[in-house]
Amino acid sequence: AQSVTQLGSHVSVSEGALVLLRCNYSSSVPPYLFWYVQYPNQGLQLLLKYTSAATLVKGINGFEAEFKKSETSFHLTKPSAHMSDAAEYFCAVSPQGSQGNLIFGKGTKLSVKP
Amino acid sequence: KAGVTQTPRYLIKTRGQQVTLSCSPISGHRSVSWYQQTPGQGLQFLFEYFSETQRNKGNFPGRFSGRQFSNSRSEMNVSTLELGDSALYLCASSLAPGNYGYTFGSGTRLTVV
Numbered sequence: 001a002q003s004v005t006q007l008g009s010h011v012s013v014s015e016g017a018l019v020l021l022r023c024n025y026s027s028s029v030p031p032y033l034f035w036y037v038q039y040p041n042q043g044l045q046l047l048l049k050y051t052s053a054a055t056l057v058k059g060i061n062g063f064e065a066e067f068k069k070s071e072t073s074f075h076l077t078k079p080s081a082h083m084s085d086a087a088e089y090f091c092a093v094s095p096q097g098s099q100g101n102l103i104f105g106k107g108t109k110l111s112v113k114p
Numbered sequence: 115k116a117g118v119t120q121t122p123r124y125l126i127k128t129r130g131q132q133v134t135l136s137c138s139p140i141s142g143h144r145s146v147s148w149y150q151q152t153p154g155q156g157l158q159f160l161f162e163y164f165s166e167t168q169r170n171k172g173n174f175p176g177r178f179s180g181r182q183f184s185n186s187r188s189e190m191n192v193s194t195l196e197l198g199d200s201a202l203y204l205c206a207s208s209l210a211p212g213n214y215g216y217t218f219g220s221g222t223r224l225t226v227v
Binding site: 036041042043044045046049090092101102103104105106107 | 118147149156157158159162170172204206215216217218219220221
């Protein structure tokens with residue numbers, strides 16, 4: 001069975017500071033891993049995905065994530081936070097070959113202080 | 115290119131009623147999935163359809179059902195509504211199951227009173 005744990009339900013950073021959102025997964029088979037962002041009253045937008053190619057994945061809006069099998073982690077980072085990054089971020093896993101049933105973490109709400 | 119369209123955006127229903135939500139995927143997308151989002155349980159998978167066939171189903175009671183039409187549009191139905199069914203219901207579409215990446219709609223906010 002697959003599961004996702006996001007450490008920290010709320011993260012606050014200053015504008016221009018490093019953003020680090022943590023995600024650990026559990027999967028009995030090689031996983032696909034995803035990060036999504038959700039702005040208020042909107043659906044989910046895909047930031048990036050890991051599908052067993054490069055372990056360092058670059059996404060939209062300057063975000064990237066590194067797949068570390070030994071640590072079962074897929075942390076999301078951005079070198080410099082912008083006010084517009086304030087949103088809720090979700091890490092998700094699915095077994096390879098069956099992306100339809102994504103299993104999401106509980107989400108991390110990112111606040112960006114001016 | 116139009117995105118994933120969910121209708122209606124907001125819905126208020128009474129306990130015991132039934133409701134049907136609609137999802138129109140991106141043109142050319144044949145795979146549609148549904149998720150329920152609540153503050154307590156977070157995002158939970160409901161079902162996945164591809165070429166009018168249900169491929170996967172989440173752990174929800176039989177009151178939750180869905181279908182997909184030949185034009186890939188999908189509907190989900192909830193019968194005998196309960197207060198706990200109040201949630202944001204999200205639909206996502208993709209070219210096909212696999213690693214193509216799912217595009218989500220803005221959701222339907224269902225309130226059961």
